[in-house]
Amino acid sequence: QVQLVESGGGSVQAGGSLRLSCAASGRTFDYYAMGWFRQAPGRLERELVARMYWNDGNTLYTDSVKGRFTISRDNAKATVYLQMNSLKPEDTAVYYCAARLLPGPSLHFSDYNHWGQGTQVTVSS
Numbered sequence: 001q002v003q004l005v006e007s008g009g010g011s012v013q014a015g016g017s018l019r020l021s022c023a024a025s026g027r028t029f030d031y032y033a034m035g036w037f038r039q040a041p042g043r044l045e046r047e048l049v050a051r052m053y054w055n056d057g058n059t060l061y062t063d064s065v066k067g068r069f070t071i072s073r074d075n076a077k078a079t080v081y082l083q084m085n086s087l088k089p090e091d092t093a094v095y096y097c098a099a100r101l102l103p104g105p106s107l108h109f110s111d112y113n114h115w116g117q118g119t120q121v122t123v124s125s
Contacts, residue, residue, distance in 0.1 A: 006020060022082075023078065035106065038096070047109075049095070095118065
């Protein structure tokens with residue numbers, strides 16, 4: 001059983017920072033990829049923000065967050081982080097972490113089969 005629990009959301013002013021955490025339990029040694037997604041108000045789909053391959057730490061970011069957000073992990077704690085700096089109002093969304101266990105595509109929300117409950121991030125101008 002895979003469980004993901006996010007924390008660290010909140011409200012900040014533009015230019016501020018937040019760090020999201022995703023604590024994983026269960027079959028962590030089986031993870032192929034971990035992703036951070038977000039769903040902005042009024043949007044139908046969750047957007048990939050950042051992704052990390054579990055075995056080699058390779059990362060990928062959506063263009064709008066490159067240079068501002070960093071995904072990282074602590075293997076000992078089985079926790080994945082999303083450090084968000086220089087936040088903008090357009091970053092406002094519910095942020096989710098997700099895990100994919102088997103090798104394969106990992107860019108779309110439908111590629112992931114394990115999800116956390118989400119954490120709200122609100123950036124005011």
